[in-house]
Structure formats: structure tokens, C-alpha cells
Amino acid sequence: xxxxxxxxxxxxxxxxxxxxxxxxxxxxxxxxxxxxxxxxxxxxxxxxxxxxxxxxxxxxxxxxxxxxxxxxxxxxxxxxxxxxxxxxxxxxxxxxxxxxxxxxxxxxxxxxxxxxxxxxxxxxxxxxxxxxxxxxxxxxxxxxxxxxxxxxxxxxxxxxxxxxxxxxxxxxxxxxxxxxxxxxxxxxxxxxxxxxxxxxxxxxxxxxxxxxxxxxxxxxxxxxxxxxxxxxxxxxxxxxxxxxxxxxxxxxxxxxxxxxxxxxxxxxxxxxxxxxxxxxxxxxxxxxxxxxxxxxxxxxxxxxxxxxxxxxxxxxxxxxxxxxxxxxxxxxxxxxxxxxxxxxxxxxxxx
Amino acid sequence: xxxxxxxxxxxxxxxxxxxxxxxxxxxxxxxxxxxxxxxxxxxxxxxxxxxxxxxxxxxxxxxxxxxxxxxxxxxxxxxxxxxxxxxxxxxxxxxxxxxxxxxxxxxxxxxxxxxxxxxxxxxxxxxxxxxxxxxxxxxxxxxxxxxxxxxxxxxxxxxxxxxxxxxxxxxxxxxxxxxxxxxxxxxxxxxxxxxxxxxxxxxxxxxxxxxxxxxxxxxxxxxxxxxxxxxxxxxxxxxxxxxxxxxxxxxxxxxxxxxxxxxxxxxxxxxxxxxxxxxxxxxxxxxxxxxxxxxxxxxxxxxxxxxxxxxxxxxxxxxxxxxxxxxxxxxxxxxxxxxxxxxxxxxxxxxxxxxxxxxxxxxxxxxxxxxxxxxxxxxxxxxxxxxxxxxxxxxxxxxxxxxxxxxxxxxxxxxxxxxxxxxxxxxxxxxxxxxxxxxxxxxxxxxxxxxxxxxxxxxxxxxxxxxxxxxxxxxxxxxxxxxxxxxxxxxxxxxxxxxxxxxxxxxxxxxxxxxxxxxxxxxxxxxxxxxxxxxxxxxxxxxxxxxxxxxxxxxxxxxxxxxxxxxxxxxxxxxxxxxxxxxxxxxxxxxxxxxxxxxxx
Ligand SMILES: Cc1ncc(C[n+]2csc(CCOP(=O)(O)OP(=O)(O)O)c2C)c(N)n1
Ligand code: SF4
Ligand SMILES: [Mg+2]
Numbered sequence: 001x002x003x004x005x006x007x008x009x010x011x012x013x014x015x016x017x018x019x020x021x022x023x024x025x026x027x028x029x030x031x032x033x034x035x036x037x038x039x040x041x042x043x044x045x046x047x048x049x050x051x052x053x054x055x056x057x058x059x060x061x062x063x064x065x066x067x068x069x070x071x072x073x074x075x076x077x078x079x080x081x082x083x084x085x086x087x088x089x090x091x092x093x094x095x096x097x098x099x100x101x102x103x104x105x106x107x108x109x110x111x112x113x114x115x116x117x118x119x120x121x122x123x124x125x126x127x128x129x130x131x132x133x134x135x136x137x138x139x140x141x142x143x144x145x146x147x148x149x150x151x152x153x154x155x156x157x158x159x160x161x162x163x164x165x166x167x168x169x170x171x172x173x174x175x176x177x178x179x180x181x182x183x184x185x186x187x188x189x190x191x192x193x194x195x196x197x198x199x200x201x202x203x204x205x206x207x208x209x210x211x212x213x214x215x216x217x218x219x220x221x222x223x224x225x226x227x228x229x230x231x232x233x234x235x236x237x238x239x240x241x242x243x244x245x246x247x248x249x250x251x252x253x254x255x256x257x258x259x260x261x262x263x264x265x266x267x268x269x270x271x272x273x274x275x276x277x278x279x280x281x282x283x284x285x286x287x288x289x290x291x292x293x294x295x296x297x298x299x300x301x302x303x304x305x306x307x308x309x310x311x312x313x314x315x316x317x318x319x320x321x322x323x324x325x326x327x328x329x330x331x332x333x334x335x336x337x338x339x340x341x342x343x344x345x346x347x348x349x350x351x
Numbered sequence: 352x353x354x355x356x357x358x359x360x361x362x363x364x365x366x367x368x369x370x371x372x373x374x375x376x377x378x379x380x381x382x383x384x385x386x387x388x389x390x391x392x393x394x395x396x397x398x399x400x401x402x403x404x405x406x407x408x409x410x411x412x413x414x415x416x417x418x419x420x421x422x423x424x425x426x427x428x429x430x431x432x433x434x435x436x437x438x439x440x441x442x443x444x445x446x447x448x449x450x451x452x453x454x455x456x457x458x459x460x461x462x463x464x465x466x467x468x469x470x471x472x473x474x475x476x477x478x479x480x481x482x483x484x485x486x487x488x489x490x491x492x493x494x495x496x497x498x499x500x501x502x503x504x505x506x507x508x509x510x511x512x513x514x515x516x517x518x519x520x521x522x523x524x525x526x527x528x529x530x531x532x533x534x535x536x537x538x539x540x541x542x543x544x545x546x547x548x549x550x551x552x553x554x555x556x557x558x559x560x561x562x563x564x565x566x567x568x569x570x571x572x573x574x575x576x577x578x579x580x581x582x583x584x585x586x587x588x589x590x591x592x593x594x595x596x597x598x599x600x601x602x603x604x605x606x607x608x609x610x611x612x613x614x615x616x617x618x619x620x621x622x623x624x625x626x627x628x629x630x631x632x633x634x635x636x637x638x639x640x641x642x643x644x645x646x647x648x649x650x651x652x653x654x655x656x657x658x659x660x661x662x663x664x665x666x667x668x669x670x671x672x673x674x675x676x677x678x679x680x681x682x683x684x685x686x687x688x689x690x691x692x693x694x695x696x697x698x699x700x701x702x703x704x705x706x707x708x709x710x711x712x713x714x715x716x717x718x719x720x721x722x723x724x725x726x727x728x729x730x731x732x733x734x735x736x737x738x739x740x741x742x743x744x745x746x747x748x749x750x751x752x753x754x755x756x757x758x759x760x761x762x763x764x765x766x767x768x769x770x771x772x773x774x775x776x777x778x779x780x781x782x783x784x785x786x787x788x789x790x791x792x793x794x795x796x797x798x799x800x801x802x803x804x805x806x807x808x809x810x811x812x813x814x815x816x817x818x819x820x821x822x823x824x825x826x827x828x829x830x831x832x833x834x835x836x837x838x839x840x841x842x843x844x845x846x847x848x849x850x851x852x853x854x855x856x857x858x859x860x861x862x863x864x865x866x867x868x869x870x871x872x873x874x875x876x877x878x879x880x881x882x883x884x885x886x887x888x889x890x891x892x893x894x895x896x897x898x899x900x901x902x903x904x905x906x907x908x909x910x911x912x913x914x915x916x917x918x919x920x921x922x923x924x925x926x927x928x929x930x931x932x933x934x935x936x937x938x939x940x941x942x943x944x945x946x947x948x949x950x951x952x
Contacts, residue, residue: 057798058794058797080795081800081801083632084803085658086628086654089624089628092629092632095628096581096631096633122621125621317616323616324614329637333756337575337578350563
């Protein structure tokens with residue numbers, strides 16, 4: 001599978017963002033995924049969100065594990081460093097990267113196999129550390145890259161392409177994350193860019209670890225009746241908990257939040273995300289209620305999408321550690337080495 | 352019998368048999384430090400169980416005016432404080448030696464030995480009389496036996512009292528109890544026994560600029576001086592104290608006095624897979640990062656060590672070796688991770704290894720590990736072990752050259768990128784076959800995707816055989832080039848040597864002493880201690896210089912010998928083995944016996 005370099009053709013009508021960049025500036029090399037793969041739609045939403053928030057491409061770090069989903073960082077933001085690492089190990093690698101340089105924006109792309117089986121422990125601990133990053137699970141219920149085995153998110157009763165039924169209960173990343181103190185939990189659907197782009201923008205503005213579970217049908221191994229991760233199933237059973245409407249900081253004053261049923265949440269960076277609650281009393285700031293609501297919907301087979309939970313009051317890894325504001329990777333050596341006099345003095349303790 | 356021990360000054364060994372968790376470490380450390388301050392060459396070996404409380408634990412102190420401080424196997428004096436192990440401990444004393452025991456309870460007649468002198472001291476009884484708190488009574492028994500040793504061995508009493516004052520500065524009550532207990536034991540011994548014994552101590556001046564330090568503390572200090580800012584780890588004996596010390600030093604040296612902000616991050620990872628992942632992520636992002644672990648952790652790190660090797664990302668790993676496989680004997684020492692580390696991971700991988708022999712080298716090599724890792728953009732593993740890492744060693748004071756600057760290797764910034772028509776991650780190799788890297792967050796022209804999947808010299812994805820091999824061949828050349836940068840072997844040639852003795856790491860003192868003992872028997876041998884991998888060409892030359900060589904190491908499978916045979920052209924039959932791997936530090940007698948046995952065959 002060679003990687004294909006896209007010809008850079010700039011259409012004069014392409015809109016420019018605050019940095020004067022066009023959407024093309026946030027694209028990467030040509031995807032080598034199957035035509036129609038949900039992961040490609042998510043890539044397109046990421047490109048859009050990054051362009052909209054006007055991030056400098058090189059101030060972004062793209063992290064991933066291994067899988068079809070984990071290949072996608074190559075397909076967006078060609079001006080950013082990327083790390084397509086090892087199966088399931090992206091969370092610790094991203095944690096270390098973040099520890100070294102708190103100034104970059106980290107966006108991790110993973111799969112349900114990558115995150116819910118081999119890397120499940122790592123994911124949980126990255127959540128607990130509240131590492132400031134966007135963490136996307138491109139969830140198709142199967143191992144795409146190794147040709148269609150069930151993943152841990154496959155619903156009980158769903159059938160594989162070979163017709164075998166899954167009898168084990170699934171791991172739902174949303175419920176898991178809520179139970180271990182995640183500070184930002186959202187779910188969306190690869191086919192719903194209108195919802196996904198604002199969720200991504202909200203996640204990019206979040207103070208800590210932002211988990212987005214994106215149902216992303218695998219057209220080759222899991223898009224058939226019986227699979228709850230198929231396009232058809234998701235379209236028919238999706239229920240939006242909150243409609244996210246992201247308002248960039250500079251427009252903040254213009255947003256009159258007077259409408260009924262709207263909850264606005266101020267993100268750590270000052271920007272405001274608005275939620276239009278479908279059930280009038282849905283409160284994305286109440287972990288207990290959100291969990292109860294999601295469980296109730298789940299028992300009815302309804303996939304709730306939207307920004308499901310957010311808490312901007314929790315410190316991220318560096319705040320907990322009281323790390324220097326200057327990224328550790330940039331602190332001059334002179335400020336790190338105690339020098340010969342200190343060494344002499346210290347050694348008096350060893351005599 | 353007794354005259355065997357006729358007045359020996361500064362040349363004897365004592366062993367202290369205790370129960371784990373009763374606070375004996377403090378008393379034993381006190382004795383060791385006092386002897387060190389008396390300027391006498393000394394070593395202390397802690398032989399402890401994998402247990403928190405209750406199992407037997409031993410501490411051995413050897414003093415030797417000639418500087419031979421490897422573990423001794425003959426004990427002149429046993430301090431028997433553990434009734435469970437009386438039989439074994441009393442049995443280990445050399446004929447004519449002494450047993451100091453707690454005579455608060457009578458010793459079973461069956462345990463008496465005709466050829467050994469018993470020094471009964473009613474330690475428990477005395478402490479019960481003088482201390483009220485049950486905990487204090489137990490603790491002070493230890494200080495009381497230390498007092499008796501001060502008298503019998505002629506340790507400088509004012510010096511010991513001064514050490515107590517230093518230890519308990521600001522804790523008056525504790526200082527007073529300790530002083531009192533010390534006196535109890537001291538006075539009792541003075542009154543009851545002929546002091547000093549015929550082997551005892553006299554002040555010397557051998558420790559001038561020296562320090563008493565364990566390898567893990569020295570390693571942590573090296574990481575501080577190297578400028579490491581990110582550390583990730585998962586607790587494991589005997590590596591835990593590396594991170595404990597690193598944390599302490601960070602709190603001391605890395606906290607901005609004005610802002611109270613920390614110039615470091617220490618991550619206690621969820622496992623060693625994560626710990627090495629964090630190190631790789633941080634190093635990829637331009638920080639100096641390291642992890643410390645033991646063999647089981649290295650096993651888990653194998654996957655990502657291969658990733659770092661292939662993506663060419665620096666990583667520093669400190670492996671404080673212990674007895675394996677599996678949990679093995681976690682509190683016992685071994686050198687059995689050599690092969691595991693040399694080729695850690697799947698696929699064609701080879702790593703740079705450094706082998707310190709003592710805490711002073713732990714400090715120096717820790718710093719070199721970072722320089723090599725960044726220069727060669729690859730993992731570097733420093734292999735220490737439990738004996739070096741957790742025991743206190745007398746080593747030359749650590750020196751620091753303030754003009755030192757880290758070797759960050761080839762890293763391109765905006766100015767250099769400006770001059771390139773296009774940056775390709777794995778192209779543009781220098782004479783050491785290193786291609787320049789770029790760091791995230793610096794310049795979009797330096798952007799690339801690091802990937803463990805097949806890549807060509809441009810950094811692009813590939814499954815084309817020739818493109819894949821081209822990169823792999825360069826990696827092999829790069830690893831070879833590192834042979835000229837790792838610490839050179841230490842070689843000591845003796846005239847008319849018939850053969851060579853090769854060793855590694857903490858075996859050094861025992862092997863050097865053994866070579867002296869062999870020379871006394873008119874069997875001179877040349878010495879080489881390997882300090883780095885890949886092997887410098889002088890290692891192979893040494894092998895060829897000798898008709899045959901012995902390789903002395905602490906593992907069952909002759910791992911250093913295997914590496915020498917694999918990585919040089921020397922014929923197998925010219926390299927013989929002396930292997931001691933039961934878990935206790937090596938002693939010269941093991942080496943002499945091992946060599947003599949084969950020479951006599
Ligand atoms: C240690 C290890 N074990 C197994 C594999 C093989 N493998 C590659 S991708 C994958 C599953 C990917 O599934 P998922 O994360 O759901 O990604 P998808 O392809 O479905 O997007 C597996 C098992 C591997 N690369 N590494
Ligand atoms: S196999 Fe499935 S997940 Fe992988 S690229 Fe094809 S459609 Fe996407
Ligand atoms: Mg999947």
C-alpha cells in the first residue's frame with residue numbers, strides 16, 4: 001500500500017481562515033482506506049475543525065496506534081508532526097509527548113481494537129491523568145486492518161460477516177470514561193459532519209482529556225444488518241442528547257443564549273459551547289444524571305450522540321504537577337544542571 | 352586455633368544476621384559509615400529477602416587495607432540476632448572466629464561450637480530495662496549491638512557518637528535514646544570481653560576524597576546532571592530507588608524558587624509498556640527522558656524498544672538487574688539481562704548498552720547514555736544490578752565539569768530547514784550514519800510522520816524490499832559506528848600472563864582480587880572489563896591476544912561469552928566461562944576456584 005501524494009491544486013475560491021490558510025492546508029496525503037470507509041469522513045471533519053479554529057499546523061501533534069483508523073493522521077494536517085506508533089500504545093506515547101511540550105495541541109486517533117482491547121489500560125490511565133488532548137475512537141465494532149474479527153465494542157447479538165454472532169457484552173467507551181472520571185465525553189457518527197465538527201472544536205478547546213467516540217462503519221467488514229455499527233442501524237437508532245453549537249471566543253458576545261433548553265458551557269480557553277438539549281432536562285455537567293440517562297437509552301437500543309459530559313474544573317496533568325509553563329523541551333540546559341558547586345556540597349551527605 | 356587470627360588490623364569480615372523489619376539497617380549502616388570515616392577501605396552488602404517483615408536478612412561488612420572489598424565468604428565475627436537462623440549462622444563463622452549473640456535467653460547447647468568464641472550480650476534484657484516503648488526496645492537492641500562492636504572492633508567511639516548527632520540533628524529524643532543504647536552495648540562489651548579482639552580496626556587515610564553511595568542514587572544524580580526532564584516508571588525492586596532518588600533531587604534542584612514551578616515531570620505509569628512509551632513520546636518531542644526498571648520490565652518494553660530503534664527516537668533505559676526469570680528472586684543480584692537487552696524486540700534490532708561497575712560509573716554512564724541516545728537517535732540501556740544499585744560502595748568523589756554541554760545529536764531547526772529544498776527524515780546521513788531529525792512544534796517544513804511500519808529513506812510508507820533494506824542497512828551501520836563512542840574496555844596487562852580474564856559490571860572487585868590471588872600462586876593473567884556494547888575493536892583484539900580467556904559473569908547461560916562469540920570472530924573454544932549466579936554478590940574465591948578447577952583439568 002503505497003502512500004499517494006495528492007496534487008496540490010488551490011482553487012481560488014477556497015476560503016481562508018484567520019491565518020490565511022485554506023482547507024487544503026489542513027489536508028494530508030491521499031487516503032488508502034477502502035472507498036466509503038467511515039474513517040475518511042472523520043478525517044474530513046477533523047480537517048474542517050482544525051481549519052475553523054485556525055490552528056497553526058506545526059503546533060499540532062498527531063498521534064495514533066495501529067489499525068485502519070490509526071493510519072488516518074497521515075491524511076490530515078501535512079504540516080504537523082505525526083506518530084503512527086504501536087498497537088494500543090498511543091496513550092502513553094501521547095502522555096510523554098505532552099509531558100515534554102505542553103504548548104502543542106495533541107490529537108490522537110485510535111480504533112476500537114486499539115483502545116478497547118490491547119490499549120484499554122493505557123486509555124483508562126490517560127483519562128485519569130487528564131492529559132490535555134483530543135482522543136478520537138473511530139469505532140466500527142471490528143478489527144478492520146486484520147480483516148473483520150469482533151472488537152470489544154461489538155454489541156451482543158451482532159453478526160460478523162461470516163455470520164457468527166457475538167455473545168459477549170460490549171465495552172462502551174462512553175460509559176467506561178464516565179465511570180473513571182473523564183472530563184469530556186462525546187459521541188458522534190462519522191456520517192454526521194454537522195454534529196462532529198463542533199464537537200471536535202469543543203474538544204480542542206477542552207482543558208484536559210477529551211474523548212470522542214465516533215461510530216464509524218467499516219464498509220468492508222461490518223456494514224450489514226445485525227451490526228449496530230452499520231450506517232443503517234446508526235441512522236435509525238441515533239438520538240441526539242445535546243446539539244453542540246460552537247461559538248469561537250471572538251463572537252462570544254453575539255451569542256445570546258436566551259433560547260429555551262440551551263446549556264452553554266465555558267471551556268477552559270474561554271470559548272463557549274452551547275448545547276441544545278433534546279430532553280429538556282439533560283445536563284452535560286451532571287455526571288450521575290448523564291450516566292443514568294445514557295444507560296436508560298442504551299437499554300432501548302438508542303445511541304445517544306452529542307456532547308454527553310463536560311467538566312472544565314479539573315486540572316490537567318501539568319496543572320496537577322505544577323509544571324513549568326515553558327515547555328520542558330525548551331528549558332535551557334543551564335537551568336537544569338545544578339553545576340559543580342552543588343555537586344560538591346551534596347557529596348558531603350555521602351561522607 | 353586462636354592464633355590463626357593473630358592480630359589482624361583492618362583485614363576481616365563480619366556478618367550480621369537479623370530479622371527483616373526490625374530496624375537493623377540503621378545500625379548496620381551506622382557501623383559501615385563509621386568505618387568509612389575512619390579512612391579504611393570497606394564494603395557493605397545487604398543480603399535481604401523479598402519480604403516486608405519476618406524473614407531472615409543479613410548484612411556483611413568487609414574491611415581490607417589493600418582495598419579488596421568484594422564479598423568475603425569467611426566471617427571472623429557473626430552477630431547472631433535471629434534465632435531462626437542460629438544454626439546456619441553459627442556454622443558459617445570461620446574456625447577461631449567469634450559469635451556475638453543476645454544472651455537474654457540461653458543459647459541451645461547443641462548450637463555451641465568448640466572452635467568458636469561466644470560473646471554473650473544480654474541485649475534485650477538491657478534494652479527492656481532502659482527503654483519503655485516496645486518499639487523502641489526492639490530498635491535499640493540493634494544500636495546496642497553496634498555499641499558492642501564499637502568496643503570489640505575498636506571503632507572510634509566519638510566518631511560514632513558524632514554520626515548519631517548528624518543523623519538525629521533536630522530530633523533530640525531520638526538522638527538521646529540512640530546514644531544511650533550505643534553506650535549500653537559498648538560498656539557491657541568493655542567490661543566483659545577483652546577489647547579489642549585480635550582482629551580490629553585502626554584509622555587509615557584511604558578514603559580521602561571518596562564518598563559512600565549506592566548506584567541507584569548515583570544514577571539518579573547522573574540523570575539530573577544530564578538534564579533529563581521527563582521520567583516514567585513502574586515500581587520494581589531493585590530499580591525503585593532510582594526514581595525515589597530522582598524525585599528527591601528534582602525537588603531540591605528542579606523547582607523554580609520564584610514561581611515554585613517544576614522543571615520536571617515524573618510519571619508513575621500503569622505498567623512498563625506505558626513507561627517506555629512515555630519516554631519515547633517525550634524524547635520524540637525533544638526532552639531528555641528515561642525510565643528505570645528491572646528484567647521483567649525490560650521484557651514488557653521489548654515491543655516499543657523496537658519501535659524506537661526503527662523510528663530512530665532516543666530513549667534511555669536503566670536496567671537494575673535482579674535474579675530472573677519471571678519474579679525470580681527480586682532481592683538478589685544477577686547479570687542475566689545482557690542478551691535480552693542487546694537484541695530487545697522482534698525483528699532485526701540491536702541496542703547500545705553501557706555496563707557500569709560501581710556507583711561512580713553509574714553517575715558517569717547515566718550521562719553518557721543520554722548523549723549516546725541523542726547522538727545515535729536510538730535506545731540506550733544502562734545495565735546496573737542490585738549489588739551496585741542498592742548497596743553502598745566507597746568510590747572516588749564525583750566530579751563535574753561545568754563546561755559540559757549535552758550532545759543533542761543532529762536536530763534541524765528553521766535555519767537549517769530553510770536551506771533544504773525538501774526535508775526527508777531518513778536521508779542525509781553523516782559519517783556515523785545518522786540522519787538529522789526534526790522536533791514537533793518548530794517548523795512545518797520539518798514535519799513528517801514517524802511510523803513503525805515499513806518506511807523508505809524519505810520517511811514515506813513503503814513495502815518495497817529494496818527501500819526497506821536500504822534503511823535497515825543504514826541502521827546496522829549506525830549501530831556499528833556507536834562502538835567508537837561507548838566507554839572503552841578497561842584493560843590491565845600483567846607480564847607473562849598465560850591467559851585473559853574478562854568480566855563485566857559489579858564483578859570487578861572480586862575479579863581484581865582473584866587476579867592478585869592467582870598472581871600470588873604464580874599464575875599471572877591479563878584483565879579486561881567490558882564497559883559498552885557494541886564492542887569496541889580493542890575487545891576483539893584482547894580475545895585474539897590470548898590463547899584462551901575466561902569470562903566471569905553472573906548468569907547461568909554465559910551471556911557475555913555468547914555476545915563475544917556472536918559479535919567478534921574469535922573461535923568458541925578460546926573462550927571459557929566462570930559462572931556464579933545464585934544471587935549473592937561475587938567473591939574472589941568463586942573466581943579463583945572456578946579458574947583453578949579448569950586449569951587443573
Ligand atoms: C502487538 C500487535 N498485535 C496485533 C497487531 C495486529 N493488528 C493490527 S491492527 C489490529 C486491530 C485494529 O483494530 P482497530 O483498532 O479497531 O482499528 P480499525 O482497523 O478497525 O480501524 C490488530 C489486531 C499489531 N499490529 N500489533
Ligand atoms: S477495512 Fe473497514 S475500517 Fe479498514 S479501511 Fe476498509 S472500511 Fe475502513
Ligand atoms: Mg475497529
